[in-house]
Amino acid sequence: MSTKTATEYQFILISQEERVGIIQLHRPDALNALSPDLMKELVDALEAFDADDAIGCMVLTGGEKVFAAGADIKKMAEASAMDMLLVDQLARWDRIRKLHKPIVAAINGYALGGGCELAMMCDMIIAGENAKFGQPEINIGVIPGAGGTQRLTRAVGKAKAMELILTGRQFSAQEALEMGLINKVAPPELTIEEAKKLAKTISEKPAIAVRTAKEAILKAFDTTIEGGLDYERKLFYLLFASADQKEGMQAFMEKRTPAWSNR
Numbered sequence: 001m002s003t004k005t006a007t008e009y010q011f012i013l014i015s016q017e018e019r020v021g022i023i024q025l026h027r028p029d030a031l032n033a034l035s036p037d038l039m040k041e042l043v044d045a046l047e048a049f050d051a052d053d054a055i056g057c058m059v060l061t062g063g064e065k066v067f068a069a070g071a072d073i074k075k076m077a078e079a080s081a082m083d084m085l086l087v088d089q090l091a092r093w094d095r096i097r098k099l100h101k102p103i104v105a106a107i108n109g110y111a112l113g114g115g116c117e118l119a120m121m122c123d124m125i126i127a128g129e130n131a132k133f134g135q136p137e138i139n140i141g142v143i144p145g146a147g148g149t150q151r152l153t154r155a156v157g158k159a160k161a162m163e164l165i166l167t168g169r170q171f172s173a174q175e176a177l178e179m180g181l182i183n184k185v186a187p188p189e190l191t192i193e194e195a196k197k198l199a200k201t202i203s204e205k206p207a208i209a210v211r212t213a214k215e216a217i218l219k220a221f222d223t224t225i226e227g228g229l230d231y232e233r234k235l236f237y238l239l240f241a242s243a244d245q246k247e248g249m250q251a252f253m254e255k256r257t258p259a260w261s262n263r
């Protein structure tokens with residue numbers, strides 16, 4: 001677990017607004033290409049926010065013209081299969097999947113390859129009208145390797161995922177919205193504000209219920225409906241052990257605003 005301060009990161013910028021933790025990818029000379037060093041900082045920062053009781057929700061963003069142009073092609077070009085296996089980047093990406101708190105992606109400009117996959121690992125996506133999504137790996141002789149074939153397919157269905165991954169074409173924020181991949185399209189100058197607004201709303205909800213809801217929703221992707229319903233029910237019962245369940249229901253009956261302890 002990292003205890004780094006903002007100034008110790010080289011490829012990301014971090015900040016906090018109320019209960020929202022904000023991470024900005026910041027490697028502008030390489031279009032925020034997701035090098036192992038950048039990914040290490042990103043995962044460290046996400047885990048630090050995830051462990052911080054003062055944070056209720058996170059926002060992940062990039063620059064004005066590019067969210068991320070994918071994995072660093074220059075660093076991968078000469079790699080052997082064994083190099084790729086031994087670097088085991090996937091283990092780092094997998095740690096993002098295990099985060100408890102929700103992440104809202106705020107995307108302006110390119111979100112390509114690993115950039116699109118990173119956006120899809122977030123829980124909600126707000127995109128600027130200038131956003132360009134895509135899985136262009138086919139054009140450099142490979143396929144998506146950080147979940148694109150799975151997450152895009154689950155989000156938009158087989159036919160669209162086939163078309164997008166086999167052609168490698170870019171698609172707009174509007175098309176992403178129509179396919180159900182993202183939550184909202186915003187004017188580019190408002191993308192981050194819209195994402196922060198959504199994150200702030202969520203960050204003010206009782207934290208244990210938020211993390212439990214995220215866990216239950218993600219379960220829907222890797223279980224049967226029967227298994228998912230059972231899982232949901234157990235989590236529902238579990239919440240009756242939380243102070244916030246008592247407070248939330250008591251406050252409702254007393255017609256007052258609940259004071260969450262996030263316990």
Ligand code: DAK
Nearest residue numbers: 030031033069070071072073074089090113114136145146
């Ligand atoms: N990697 C390294 N450098 C990149 C880059 C990238 N992905 N994308 C751009 N750059 C560099 C360019 O080489 C150029 O560098 P210089 O020539 O100035 O040194 C600089 O950024 C500016 O790029 P352009 O001159 O090309 O700028 P344009 O505005 O003309 O075009 C573009 C922007 C984003 C459309 C274009 O750069 C582009 O098509 N980039 C490549 C996009 C791409 O193919 N992305 C997918 C990469 S493969 C995994 C995890 C992750 C992945 C796989 C596995 N595991 C955990 C197992 C992910 C794989 C990928 O993402």
